Amino acid sequence: MTTPQSTLGVYVHAGEEYSRDTNYIEDRIVADPAAHTADNNHKFWPVEAGKYRLVAARACPWANRTLIVRRLLGLEDAISIGLPGPTHDARSWTFDLDKDGKDPVLGIERLQEAYFKRFPDYPRGITVPAIVDIKSGAVITNNFPQITEDSSKEWKEFHREGAPNLWPEELEDEMNQVMKRIYTEINNGVYRCGFAGSQEAYDAAFERLWTALDWVEERLATRRYLMGDHITEADIRLFTTLVRFDAVYYSHFKCGRQTIASMPNLWGYARDLFQTPSFGDTVDFQQIKEHYYIVHKDINPTGIVPAGPNLSGWMSEHGREKLGGSPFDADAGATAPGEVRASERVAAGHNPMYA
Structure with a gap:
C-alpha cells in the first residue's frame, strides 16, 4: 500500500508500510538524440554545455549523488548548479539561500515553478535533483539514477581530463x-x-x-x-x-x-x-x-x-x-x-x- 504523499515527500500513515513513489519524468539528455526513439513518456534532449541547470539540495541523499558525480567528472563548466536551502514546505524546495530568495540563473523562488512551466498540472512530488532547461525554465528530468548514469555515459565530451570511469x-x-x-x-x-x-x-x-x-x-x-x-x-x-x-x-x-x-x-x-x-x-x-x-x-x-x-x-x-x-x-x-x-x-x- 502506498503512503499518502505531499507534493514533496511522505508522511507516517498509521498501519501502513512505507512505499516510495518511483514515477519520475523519464526524459533523458543524451549525446545523440537521433539514436533514440522518443515516445509519450520519453523525450531525448541534446547534450550541450551551458544549456541546463542542475538543481540539487545538499540535504537530500539522492541529490548528493549528482553533486558527487558532477564534480568527479569535471562537469562544473558544462552544467551549472542551483542549491536550494535545506528545508521546504508542502509546495516546493525554495532558493532561500540565494540573494532575494531567487535562483540567480533561473530567477525563480521555488523549484515548483520549473515543474509547472513544463507540466502546469504536475501531480507528483517536486523533487531534487532536477535538471532544468535554462532558456525555457522548464524541468527536463528528475530521474535521479538516470541523471548520474547519463552524466557518465552521455556527457563524455565534457568530462575533465582524468575523469574516472564510474561504469566499467x-x-x-x-x-x-x-x-x-x-x-x-x-x-x-x-x-x-x-x-x-x-x-x-x-x-x-x-x-x-x-x-x-x-x-x-x-x-x-x-x-x-x-x-x-x-x-x-x-x-x-x-x-x-x-x-x-x-x-x-x-x-x-x-x-x-x-x-x-x-x-x-x-x-x-x-x-x-x-x-x-x-x-x-x-x-x-x-x-x-x-x-x-x-x-x-x-x-x-x-x-x-x-x-x-x-x-x-x-x-x-x-x-x-x-x-x-x-x-x-x-x-x-x-x-x-x-x-x-x-x-x-x-x-x-x-x-x-x-x-
Whole structure:
C-alpha cells in the first residue's frame, strides 16, 4: 500500500508500510538524440554545455549523488548548479539561500515553478535533483539514477581530463545487481524504517535494513570498494546513505541497532570515501540535520535540531589502504579532481573539512 504523499515527500500513515513513489519524468539528455526513439513518456534532449541547470539540495541523499558525480567528472563548466536551502514546505524546495530568495540563473523562488512551466498540472512530488532547461525554465528530468548514469555515459565530451570511469563495462552487470540491493534495502530501507506506520511494518523494515548492512560489512572485509580496487557509481550510491546514518537515520528514523562508526569495515570504508575529493567536500551536515529534523514534523513535531553528534571522526585515519587499490585507477589515466570552487564550497562549520 502506498503512503499518502505531499507534493514533496511522505508522511507516517498509521498501519501502513512505507512505499516510495518511483514515477519520475523519464526524459533523458543524451549525446545523440537521433539514436533514440522518443515516445509519450520519453523525450531525448541534446547534450550541450551551458544549456541546463542542475538543481540539487545538499540535504537530500539522492541529490548528493549528482553533486558527487558532477564534480568527479569535471562537469562544473558544462552544467551549472542551483542549491536550494535545506528545508521546504508542502509546495516546493525554495532558493532561500540565494540573494532575494531567487535562483540567480533561473530567477525563480521555488523549484515548483520549473515543474509547472513544463507540466502546469504536475501531480507528483517536486523533487531534487532536477535538471532544468535554462532558456525555457522548464524541468527536463528528475530521474535521479538516470541523471548520474547519463552524466557518465552521455556527457563524455565534457568530462575533465582524468575523469574516472564510474561504469566499467566488465563490472556493469554485477554492479547493477549490487546497486539494486543497495537502493531497495539500504537507501530506501532507512526511509522504510522511519516512515513505518505500525510496529509490524517497522520490525520488518528494520530486519531488512540490517540484513543488508551486514551483507555490505562482510563484502567490504576483503575489497577496498564495493566493486573492487577503485570507486564506481555503486560506491556513490551507498555513501550518501552512510554519511547521513549516524547523524540522522540512527535516531530520527529509528535505525539504531548500532552506529556505522561501530562497524569496522563500513566505518573505514565510509571515511575512505569521505576523504576522497568529491565525496566529503559535497556534504553539509548542518543542512542534512536541518532538513530531516525540521521538515519531518510527523516524526519530530518539535522541530528541534540536535547539536550532535561529534563529526570529527570523519577525518581520522581509515586504514583501508591495506586492502590495496586506490580511489582512482591510475592505470586507466584517472586522477582526483582539483579544489572545490569557492562558490560551491560547503559553509564553514558545516563539515569537519571546513571547521
